[in-house]
Amino acid sequence: MDASRELLRLIGGYQVSQAISVAARLGISDALATGPQTLAELAESTGADEQALARLLHALTALGLYTADDGSFANTELGAALRVDVPRSVAGWARFIGTGSYWQTYAALEQCVRSGETAFSIVHGEPVWEYRAKHPDEQEAFDAAMTSMADAVSDAVVTAYDFSRYESVVDVGGGHGRLLSGILERYPTIHGVLFDQPDVVAGADTERFQVVGGDFFESVPAGDALVLKSVIHDWADAESIEILRNCRRALPTDGRVLLVEQLLDRSPDPVRTALSDVNMLIMTGGRERTTDEYRRLLAAAGLTLVDTVATAGTTHVIEAAATH
Ligand code: SAH
Numbered sequence: 001m002d003a004s005r006e007l008l009r010l011i012g013g014y015q016v017s018q019a020i021s022v023a024a025r026l027g028i029s030d031a032l033a034t035g036p037q038t039l040a041e042l043a044e045s046t047g048a049d050e051q052a053l054a055r056l057l058h059a060l061t062a063l064g065l066y067t068a069d070d071g072s073f074a075n076t077e078l079g080a081a082l083r084v085d086v087p088r089s090v091a092g093w094a095r096f097i098g099t100g101s102y103w104q105t106y107a108a109l110e111q112c113v114r115s116g117e118t119a120f121s122i123v124h125g126e127p128v129w130e131y132r133a134k135h136p137d138e139q140e141a142f143d144a145a146m147t148s149m150a151d152a153v154s155d156a157v158v159t160a161y162d163f164s165r166y167e168s169v170v171d172v173g174g175g176h177g178r179l180l181s182g183i184l185e186r187y188p189t190i191h192g193v194l195f196d197q198p199d200v201v202a203g204a205d206t207e208r209f210q211v212v213g214g215d216f217f218e219s220v221p222a223g224d225a226l227v228l229k230s231v232i233h234d235w236a237d238a239e240s241i242e243i244l245r246n247c248r249r250a251l252p253t254d255g256r257v258l259l260v261e262q263l264l265d266r267s268p269d270p271v272r273t274a275l276s277d278v279n280m281l282i283m284t285g286g287r288e289r290t291t292d293e294y295r296r297l298l299a300a301a302g303l304t305l306v307d308t309v310a311t312a313g314t315t316h317v318i319e320a321a322a323t324h
Contacts, residue, residue, distance in 0.1 A: 168191040175204075228257070261316065263289070264290045
């Protein structure tokens with residue numbers, strides 16, 4: 001192996017991320033959804049400078065997102081996955097990561113690692129949730145990003161975990177309710193409740209479920225199953241225990257708290273999970289955890305880990321019951 005060359009390839013990751021993010025924001029893959037286009041057509045339909053776009057497309061073609069034959073560009077399988085209207089689209093996430101406060105925060109990774117402080121707060125002067133509440137554009141882009149990620153995870157969770165024994169399910173910190181919709185699609189008789197910050201649930205499509213706005217540090221709506229997907233990993237242990245205690249309070253006898261998270265010790269994609277942990281370090285002050293760390297966290301909130309169920313994706317369903 002040529003170590004320097006391999007390292008340079010890894011170092012270039014920032015260029016790849018930004019190139020794909022711009023492709024998503026310009027909507028290149030969407031423009032190619034109906035068939036190949038010439039450079040001039042693509043420049044016209046995406047509103048880009050033709051010569052600059054040609055160079056971006058050259059790079060994206062080399063990366064395997066597009067093909068260029070006889071002067072016209074087409075989606076490959078990779079490129080098509082960047083369309084907004086395909087199942088398990090990652091377009092929302094690609095758009096989000098390359099821009100605004102998110103991209104700027106990565107520049108403060110060094111400060112974060114040296115000081116142990118959350119990079120987001122160093123750069124923006126306040127925690128990420130407060131910042132986004134004041135910046136509706138970013139809130140909207142983040143919610144769309146999470147919804148697009150939830151798309152990929154929702155099917156895997158609903159296939160792997162049996163919700164049939166529950167009459168009611170609360171999606172705690174559920175964003176726009178993508179996972180909840182997936183659960184209700186498969187189990188139409190379940191009563192669904194979406195719970196998130198008032199500003200966030202205001203953007204949800206509320207036809208299929210009840211919507212409650214609030215603060216999970218104060219209380220959580222009651223339900224047979226309280227699902228928290230990608231929520232606990234946002235928080236340090238002390239805050240996580242507070243949220244879980246409120247879940248414990250809202251839990252009927254035989255109810256279950258279901259965490260949908262990656263597990264550091266059992267991830268099928270250890271690189272992705274470890275990088276997700278770095279992401280939590282710099283963005284939210286939270287962390288990814290091992291099975292034992294979740295067991296201890298749950299115990300501190302009066303909950304006993306009863307099962308972990310692997311899904312087809314990188315997440316597990318961590319099932320907990322009230323400790324007797
Ligand atoms: N479960 C969703 C969203 C995860 S992101 C998904 O996986 O797609 C974390 C969510 O926690 C965000 O939607 C955020 O608005 C919500 N959240 C953060 N602080 C909150 C609080 N104090 N009370 C309720 N929800 C909160």
